[in-house]
Amino acid sequence: MSELSAAKIEGKKSKAFGTNGNPEAQKWVYLFSEVESAEKTAGDWDGVRSLLGGKGANLADMTRLGVPVPPGFTVSTQACNAYLANNEEFPSTMWEQVLDAVNAIEESTGKVFGDPDKPLLVSCRSGAKFSMPGMMDTVLNIGLNDAVAEGMIKLTHDARFVYDSYRRLVQMFGSVVLGIPDEPFEALIGVQRKKAGVTEDADLSAEDWRYLTQRFKVIVHTYAGIDFPSDPYEQLKLATEAVFKSWNGRRAIAYRNQAGIAHNLGTAVNIQTMVFGNLGDDSATGVAMSRNASTGEKELEGDFLINAQGEDVVAGIRVTQRIQELQTWNPAVYNEFESIANKLEKHYHNMQDMEFTIEQGKLWLLQTRDGKRTAQAEVRIAVDMVDEGLIDIRTAVGRVQPAQIDFFMHPQLDKQALKKTEIYAEGLNVSPGAAVGMAAFDADTAERWAKELGRKVIMVRPETKPDDVHGMLAAEGIVTSRGGRTSHAALVARQFGKPAVVGIMELEIDLDSRQMTIDGDTFVKEGDWLSLDGNLGRVYLGQLPTVMPDINNLYLSKLLSWADDIRKLGVWANADYPDDAIRAREYGAEGIGLCRTEHMFFETERMPIVRKMIMAKTTTERQEAVDKLLPLQRNDFAGLFRAMDGQPVIIRLIDPPLHEFLPARDDLIQELADLKVQMQHFHTLSEIDEALGKIRIREHYLERVEALHEMNPMLGTRGVRLGVLFPEITKMQVRAVFEAACRVALDGVDVHPEVMIPLVSHVNELKVQQRTLEAVAKEVMAEEGIEVKYKFGTMIEIPRAALTADEIAEVAEFFSFGTNDLTQTTFGVSRDDAEAGFLMEYLQRGILPENPFESIDANGVGKLMGIGVELGRGQRHDLEVGICGEHGGDPKSIQICHKLGLNYVSCSPFRVPIARLAAAHAALADEA
């Protein structure tokens, strides 16, 4: 050793002190080969991950499995915590345990740390229990100094490689350990390239790198005020401390806060022998997955580069080779790698994502972890692994996330087309799905193009504000250059199911010239076509074709049928038309939890009759209109009953306020004003007559609209209140239900109608409706000459209904939680107003942890539901309880429903498969 290792001496001293003082000193450092010892300390596998971090635990794991891993060791998370708690000093004996571990590596490799003759270089990496951005990452080539470099040149005869490695150490150490920005280093390399008259780093010579290494040391001195430490142990010590300190870095804390990771876990430090894939043409480096990450097919998938370093593979400067080509280049290594992949899959029961290096013909695994994959691949791999005996059914079902099923329910950009298309820009993938449309640069344009011209539009903005919501709603998808995962654009897009890519930092949008650019060169003009992949956060130029994933693929069907066996919750669907019901059944629905009868009212040919009903001045007049609606509704219901032969169908009586069926007040006022202005230009009597007729109709409507006007229609005359005030409507709807039920029953259909009353807040409202219903049902069944069994029940969507559920269950045979309205009233929030207003600001500022209209608010709304279930079942033990709000298709909410002991969730047909899986997850959570 040419230089004195103060750090090592210090360690030895403290070791002497430490071991004298406390022979049973705590173990802070674990060789990769000491996994049993770690298990003894930490208990189970999860404990080992807590102690050694994810990366360290996997390295130790691989070592035990006999996978070739470059020797190394892990400084535990406990050491990190002790260091941070102890005023940033290493705990007693830690450092000498590190030195012992270095010794052990030296022994197993035959190399010596800091010895120019047989130099040992190591990497130093952080590794917490959960993968975490924002922490110190990696310092490579620790152990190099001038003397060691000279020694290595003698050994490798490759001065260029050695000085390139050396300058990388100085640069990484400077930026990662000492916090020096990368720019001065990169600027110097640029100057050197110019000097040398080359354009690529690869063309710089050994001398260039040697010179740069010296210059980099000057930068370190200038910026950090210290000399770059030539003592390898000092390098190691400072790098270790830097990792420890980075646990409490600002970004790391912020990330943990957001991701809900505890702050007391600490990070481990992994110190590992360096191996080099750039030591000649018998060296290589690469990454590979044990299965195809796109399709899930069982085949190695990955790339490698001969005579290269890991960074080169990632940087994508050189063209990589497919992993299969390794078989030709070095069959032995390929076979070894393949068998390692299988071994790791068997060990981890999961597809692996592996980094490897081949150093002069010898294969080394540097890292393994569970591989990221598409939703499609996730499903197939889970099913295949059950068939291969790698995992059991419960694991397979538990592993696929319900949200991943969403992929199968939405169109996606066509893969074949994507292969031929370059990515234009990448941003944050904040709202999934594919969208294709013409770029529109403001909300008004987006809305006008979509509504008036029928164009498909992608709305593009630097960022969005509440004023932009109308444009976002009209658009197919949203792109922004600013904002993060909780930006207004992200929240609104997710809320309304619009695919979105936000925060594309390099995107420059020029609102004046109505164009945007990413490189200052090619410009996208307003009106040009764009295609978005919201799953991956990518934007493409042009109008790419989309395809619908195959929901009926065998793997998915198998997985969902397993989920069906596990789940306790029934999964029903909300459907207003027979077609919806048929689709819902195909997707696995076991009943209709909500048929919104008023949707049938909105159909074009029915609106005139509905309006007559509302405009009626007398009960007789109203009855006439109602009578005309009867056969139409009867046919609707009959179709639904036939589609759901053998399954229950819940029909909800009319719910929305009547003014919703009339023209909007503002429109009427505008039309009237326009008509009156036009009148002045008419010349013929017939023109004037016609206009007067139009004016009269509108004035008539306006009068009624104003009479029906309410300050807060959400809390006004709707739901059961309508039914109580206008019993004709209730009678007609009930008659339609029972006439349809009786007639299809006579045709041999197994019919199970359930009539549901909305917006009940007092049991007496329900009693009034029950009397009407029973009379009509009896009458119709006598007329039709057949009895059908039915249920009478109510929505629980008003806090008072939940609070008095015992009284209500005296009358109601079933409950269905309407959690949309229940959330509105429990929070005192009008969804229409809030989601375009303060609610989004609350979410952005973290005042609300999540949007209660997306996932049931467990502490408030969930508590109220619990009260409702308990009181209701206390009164009527076989009470059927379900949910038919949008939450019925949300996995988190489904878990709450499961915990509350609901009988079923009902959701849109498209979410039925998701709900089936989510319900199984909820049941699995009970078993854990």
Add this chain to the structure above:
Amino acid sequence: MSELSAAKIEGKKSKAFGTNGNPEAQKWVYLFSEVESAEKTAGDWDGVRSLLGGKGANLADMTRLGVPVPPGFTVSTQACNAYLANNEEFPSTMWEQVLDAVNAIEESTGKVFGDPDKPLLVSCRSGAKFSMPGMMDTVLNIGLNDAVAEGMIKLTHDARFVYDSYRRLVQMFGSVVLGIPDEPFEALIGVQRKKAGVTEDADLSAEDWRYLTQRFKVIVHTYAGIDFPSDPYEQLKLATEAVFKSWNGRRAIAYRNQAGIAHNLGTAVNIQTMVFGNLGDDSATGVAMSRNASTGEKELEGDFLINAQGEDVVAGIRVTQRIQELQTWNPAVYNEFESIANKLEKHYHNMQDMEFTIEQGKLWLLQTRDGKRTAQAEVRIAVDMVDEGLIDIRTAVGRVQPAQIDFFMHPQLDKQALKKTEIYAEGLNVSPGAAVGMAAFDADTAERWAKELGRKVIMVRPETKPDDVHGMLAAEGIVTSRGGRTSHAALVARQFGKPAVVGIMELEIDLDSRQMTIDGDTFVKEGDWLSLDGNLGRVYLGQLPTVMPDINNLYLSKLLSWADDIRKLGVWANADYPDDAIRAREYGAEGIGLCRTEHMFFETERMPIVRKMIMAKTTTERQEAVDKLLPLQRNDFAGLFRAMDGQPVIIRLIDPPLHEFLPARDDLIQELADLKVQMQHFHTLSEIDEALGKIRIREHYLERVEALHEMNPMLGTRGVRLGVLFPEITKMQVRAVFEAACRVALDGVDVHPEVMIPLVSHVNELKVQQRTLEAVAKEVMAEEGIEVKYKFGTMIEIPRAALTADEIAEVAEFFSFGTNDLTQTTFGVSRDDAEAGFLMEYLQRGILPENPFESIDANGVGKLMGIGVELGRGQRHDLEVGICGEHGGDPKSIQICHKLGLNYVSCSPFRVPIARLAAAHAALADEA
């Protein structure tokens, strides 16, 4: 006896059977003198009333006290129940017990039932535990038949009296026992008057009455299909059965349902010797109160008529004499009556309302009951009786109903003026207070006169509908000719505190000629003055003066101070201005529970600044406006703090949505349209310029109003949401509070500010506000150089706040239930819409038992409050909990607040005295 008494024989038979079979037969019949025996059976006084009914118990009571009561007996309620349960047959031995009792009367009076020589006549009256309309009332003169009549004529030498009595028996028996309508009887009398050529019944002769008696018997035969029973025992038996059966009459059941009286109580039957006040000039009959029912003064108050029957006193045909004149007419009887009155007051501990008859110089008491009295008299009597040692303080406080205190808080028609004024019409007294105004016959006229002409208006309609509400609101009072206590008019009037008299059946309102009449003769034209007494349901012609009752009268003060000693709840007041606070303190408030800071914003000189604040385009601009408001609010608060020296003052930060401070959207649109039309007629540039300026301002407002427009403002951006979005406003208000508090504290005022955040639904909202508040408070106290103690708290007015009260109490030091909003959200009802709409219909139809905005809905909102209190105190045991919604002044709601263990109720200053008494009542209920 000239006629055979089958009924008596039957009784004797059954007696023989009954006593042989069961010597210990149940006692069904109690002589008035057997009160001890009744007490033995029934236990306490309440039990005796249950057994004998109220009337029977009082008659027995008086008998025991030695008050001269005509001998008689009571058939118990148990007998009634047994009769009804036993297929309408008398229970075993009951009838012979009746016969024994008749025997006993015969013995004590020396008269014999059915004996023409010494005839005994009896009355038969129903008497349930609680006074109840709709049951069979009274049959007098039972025991008369042709033979007895002849005998009585011999004894009295007054054939006219005897046949008048006889025909009354037949008529009453016919109508009351046999259900024959009164009309045929009255028609016959009319015919007879014509024949006799007289106009008054008094002028009909003995022969006329004899003839009518015979004709009445024919009517009985014709209508009932049976002969009028000449057997006195048969008369008695049928009358007794009729009383029993009337317990289950339709009206009686309906009444019990409405009044919440149990259906299994049954009614007793009182059979009592007849005495006659019309047996000559030494006979008389009258009614009197033991104290003055108007003022409460201790003096007999009543009337009597010499040689008359009870009906004559009530009918008001003859002019009665004041009870004091009895002293001259028959001093001995007067003195006896006075001492009986005192005796009865001492016994019942209450003012008595007594019916008496003087038969040939002998005084008989026929009935006594607690006397009805005015609120004023109630208070004085309660206080006097404590002073007289008749009752204790708790009884006095418990006896005065909180609603009676309301009388002292509203103007009343002047008594002196009333003495000189005839009552024009009487109807139902559905909403208390006095109102004076010009008759307006439709809502639009009422509103126009009130708003545009500044007139005081009484709205007069046949009945009201939701469309009339705007007129009712503009009117001083309401009069209708149709509708009952739960009619739309009654409900709306009570709701908005408008005095009202409804259901004046004889009032004919002619909407075409715009006039009304009660007798078809004198007409009241639209625009004529009317005066209403809503307490008594009376209408007077002309503009009567009103007076304010003296709230500070000694009796009331004394009573309320006793209430203060008893109550556990604090009574605070809602006050926005120092004047209100001073009044509240005078009325006994112990703190300010709610100061609505935005009310200060609404003042004319401040609105321009407030609007600038809202219209601000930048934070700086907004800050400028906010800065101008600061000193104004500071002065407001300083005044309040000074007024409440030593007591807590809760200041609520701004609550209503901002658009409320801007002109209404509709108005702006209209003004803009008008301005644009006007423009076309302008000629000078300066006119046009001015108009353009006005247009610009309105367009600017309109833009902002539309931006602030919300579908459901009640659930929109208001309350804490405003404070979170516009922290400048919060900061200004908090600064104003603390600057004021510090400065008055420096002046020596003992200041206790509490800052309250409205509309919180999630604890995080409160945390955001708390941070702002604490920073500003600290800053201000440092600037002012003084520390003041304060509390930070929140309203609980959203269901979620109550459901998560534990989380909220981590931050909040006090809760104040805002039960107006809590009722709106818990019921899912917009009060503005509902009270003009379906809610009134719900109340009319009994779908809701009472208006939840008047009294807290115990089962729903009350339950939620209970959850809030329990969770809140569980988290913070010394949490201060109050209520500041309108319910805080409602006695029923105050009882709920007491049960929930709230610290105080806060209400409008005018309701503070009511709340003090109601709180005492709630505490007394605990003791019971």
